[in-house]
Amino acid sequence: NSIQRGAVSVHGQNSPTTSLGGSTPNGATRSRPWHDFGRQNDADKIQIPKIFCNVGFRYHLESPISSSQRREDDRITYINKGQFYGITLEYVPDPDKPIKNTTVKSVIMLIFREEKSPDDEIKAWQFWHSRQHSVKQRILDADTKNSVGLVGCIEEVSHNAIAVYWNPLESSAKINIAVQCLSTDFSSQKGVKGLPLHIQIDTFEDPRDAQVFHRGYCQIKVFCDKGAERKTRDEERRAAKRKMTATGRKKLDELYHPVTDRSEFYTMQDLQKPPVLFSPADDMEKSFYGHETDSLTGAPDLKGTSPFLLHGQKVAAPTLKFHNHFPPDVQTDKKDHLLDQGLVPSAMGDFVPPMKRGRMTPPTSERVMLFVRQENEEIYTPLHVVPPTTIGLLNAIESKYKISTASINNIYRTNKKGITAKIDDDMISYYCNEDIFLLEVQQIEDDLYDITLTELPNH
Known part of the structure; x- marks a missing residue:
């Protein structure tokens, strides 16, 4: 067939x-060619x-x-x-x-x-x-x-x-x-x-x-x-x-x-499984990408806690092995181990998980927030600039003001001293977080615009 x-x-x-059969009809082990020795079985x-x-x-x-x-x-x-x-x-x-x-x-x-x-x-x-x-x-x-x-x-x-x-x-x-x-x-x-x-x-x-x-x-x-x-x-x-x-x-x-x-x-074929992204326990600002992280913590000392686990709990000594590639498991005292896991004793003597802590704010290395309004507006519109680059800003403007990124020619920033400069990635990353601006859109050609962000004094 x-x-x-x-x-x-x-x-x-x-x-x-490649043969599709793994054994002879009577169950006897089939002899293997010389070039098959040392290879994994299909299973x-x-x-x-x-x-x-x-x-x-x-x-x-x-x-x-x-x-x-x-x-x-x-x-x-x-x-x-x-x-x-x-x-x-x-x-x-x-x-x-x-x-x-x-x-x-x-x-x-x-x-x-x-x-x-x-x-x-x-x-x-x-x-x-x-x-x-x-x-x-x-x-x-x-x-x-x-x-x-x-x-x-x-x-x-x-x-x-x-x-x-x-x-x-x-x-x-x-x-x-x-x-x-x-x-x-x-x-x-x-x-x-x-x-x-x-x-x-x-x-x-x-x-x-x-x-x-x-x-x-x-x-x-x-x-x-x-x-x-x-x-x-x-x-x-x-x-x-x-x-x-x-x-x-x-x-x-x-x-x-x-x-x-x-x-x-x-x-x-599989596009759904989230990959595991790792940063040391001291860096609590990372997680599975595409996942918000609620961190579980039972003590102020967060060392050893990992935001990459689905529940953010401290990792126990390794138990499941990568073909025995881990060192032996470390025996721990049960009570101390539960405390290390962020589980605290209740009044009834049972160990219960602590209250969830509020979601942490992402670092400015990953996002910047700008507040903008146009001349005829009184309420500011937040622009979530992710990533904190010119591309991220273009995408944020497109999302909130429905101006296609392909239609934006240049983006300028005018500071409080009246100096106008073309916006670049460093300006967004280091100088603009939570600043407030007046957004001006100037049409220079059909379907082509220049955008100027004029910095306003903080209220």
Whole structure:
């Protein structure tokens, strides 16, 4: 019987040599070919539903893929810790699903490949972070000087994520990123096989929207001291040896992904699962993106509390393992443990969760609030500038005053001394929060406007 291929697949590619049966009819174990030894059984593999399409958003990591990865398994790319690699963001117009906005937001993040709960992912990052020399050590770094085709600044969303803005209808964009953790960093034992990780990119058609428009991922393993090159050379030698010893060369070649100079991201079918974004416990201003955070706290000391868990509770000693990659669980006294968890004793002697604290105000690094009115208005209109950039301001004006961002030529600010200057990102980030302005709209051409924000004295 022929196998029908659909647009959605759970493998990297279908292999013409893969058998669908796992055992003989009588239940006896089937003998495995020599090139199958050391591989995971199908039941152990992580299956990620994918969409294969030649149009829409496409991403590439500027590094070659492994030559020893079989076609029914996801492609994998080896990179070095701390080395910068280019990521190219492209868009091929899709006539069936055109994008509406000229500026899109792409969040580039490093996450775990293994299916684990958000709690376990946070535990893994906390375990890694506890071994670093500085609390400011990031998991994912970006080269801010050598990017191409970006609109505005690169945002640090969390320790393992950055956000960029670009215009897919105008040109592709490129950003250089470096991963600062090793695949073996999540084990307290030497000689343990490193964890595969994902570079995942979530693109939002509307930067103000929480709905992911497109999601892609690239499987990687991270090595130290040029280990990626050594691993690649070893695999190339093994591949050459396979070709020399194999009798059916063509059939053997078809077992493996053809080598490419750069790694194409798979397009994911699941756009709903929120990624886990991590920042140290001292930074309480981050959370799952797209989620508001109500923090549970039972004591003034917030250290050890994580806003990335759905309930913001302090993480207990690791219990669920990444293939035993965590150190042993630490035994704790039950009462002290409950107190550490933010649970306080009631008058009846039971431990109850504390009252919810009010939602924290986001930092000005993530949003700025302006109050504006026009000449004929008495009541001010709040402009929520997210992100605190000119793009964020354009979007806020479009949202409240229904002036298309494409129709705005320039935005100026006139200060209390009467000095008029063109607004840029730094002016919004550092000098405008909660200021009040008179908003003037001047038409300079058909469907083209200049906007001036004249600063008013505070009441």
